[in-house]
Amino acid sequence: MLFPLLLFAQGKRPLVWVIDAGHGGHDQGTKGKNITEKEINLKVSQEVVRLIRKHKPGIKVITTRKSDKFVSLAERCRIANNARADLFLSIHVNWARKKNLRGTETFYAGNNGRPKRGNPNASKSELLARLLQNNYAASGRPIYRGVRTNRLYVTANTNMPAALTEIAFISNSADAAYITTDKGMKETARMIFNALMEYYTTTQNKTHTKTLSTLRSTRDKKSGVKNSIRVSVNSGGSSPIVVEDEETDTKQAKAAEKKTEKAKSAESNTGAKQAQSKKPQAEKTSKPAEKTAKAETKTAQKTSAKQQKAKEAQPVFSIQLFSCTAEMKQKDKRLKGVWPVTFAKDGKKLKCLYGGTTDYQKIKNQLKTIRKKFPDAFIVAYLGEKSITTAEALKIINEKKK
Ligand SMILES: [Zn+2]
Secondary structure, eight states, X not given: OOOHHXXXXXXXXXXXXXXXXXXXXXXXXXXXXXXXXXXXXXXXXXXXXXXXXXXXXXXXXXXXXXXXXXXXXXXXXXXXXXXXXXXXXXXXXXXXXXXXXXSEEEEEOOTTSSTTTOOTTHHXXXXXXXXXXXXHHHTTOOEEEEEEEOOOHHHHSOSSOEEEEEEEETTSHHHHHHHTSHHHHHHHHHHHHHHHHHHHHHHHTTOHHHHHHHHHHHSOGGGSOBOOOOOSSOOSTTOOOOGGGHHHHHHHHHHXXXXXXXXXXXXXXXXXXXXXXXXXXXXXXXXXXXXXXXXXXXXXHHHXXXXXHHHHTSOEEEEEEEEESSOOOTTOGGGXXXXXXXXXXXXXXXXEEEEEESOHHHHHHHHXXXXXXXXXXXXXXXXXXXXXXXXXXXXXXXHHHO
């Protein structure tokens, strides 16, 4: 492995930020009438990346996917951890059965985010989450539950300040009408970018502790931190669990379900106000140090683009638990505690899939565990979005080795 660190060993190491577009490939996330979550996530992420690169060229921005391809949750974390990133932001779109629910919310792993070890990045993660929600609110976007602590997979398994932001409810007609337009996506990206710039300034000036306490004391109740686990909304790749943790998580989920029931209150967001995008603070930076960093960043990008291409041509293995006619929520009883799952089209039916890895041995081991609950489960393979046989996948892998 060539660590980016080596490339920067001679200059000052630039800040590395990872922007993660949720879902992709056969994992489409939630979906609206003519658009899937994975498409919105990618578009908004790409706009956020463009803004950072334009206004803060000294920051190295890494994306977990540049196109419509499947990337497992573990891989997303690995990308960020290997790059020793300074920030991780995952972008998602929400869904709820209750069609009146709308607005934005942002999750981060609190101090309990890492069982036993505690989370050293809790306060910076909280700062990021609060700045995001603050910017949504300032731009007139409705707030759903504001800032929330939660042990989502990507916030719990990344070693840096991290947040997962839900930018709208596709299940709500007003939110959908907004977020599925180019204007809505661009404005949302601008709000996220503004929050990131505020995060940058406060952490660089080391005023983040003060900023955080100000944000905590000035936020309204809706944006307050509530320690409950989200169970009722969203499906797809943002769920916190791996099979091994299943028992603890089920307990937590049950406790949380009770809490959520209580906490659930009818939202009364009046504002279908179109968001007003703030102008970015122009940066007066063209210091030599940043220029060097920029050149180095380019080298690093070239390398990662190559690696990216190699990866795209790699088959991904998942486990098919069963086939069904409709998607179900994460933690649905029928999943018997096995989740996160994704749903992929299979003619008129849907395949319910667990896991995603390029490592065949690993998926074989996972299958052993899964078969205790789903005796008929089997391994499926994908090349990009295309379903291929396991034999074909193995053939491709073997040919690459030669
Ligand atoms: Zn999602």
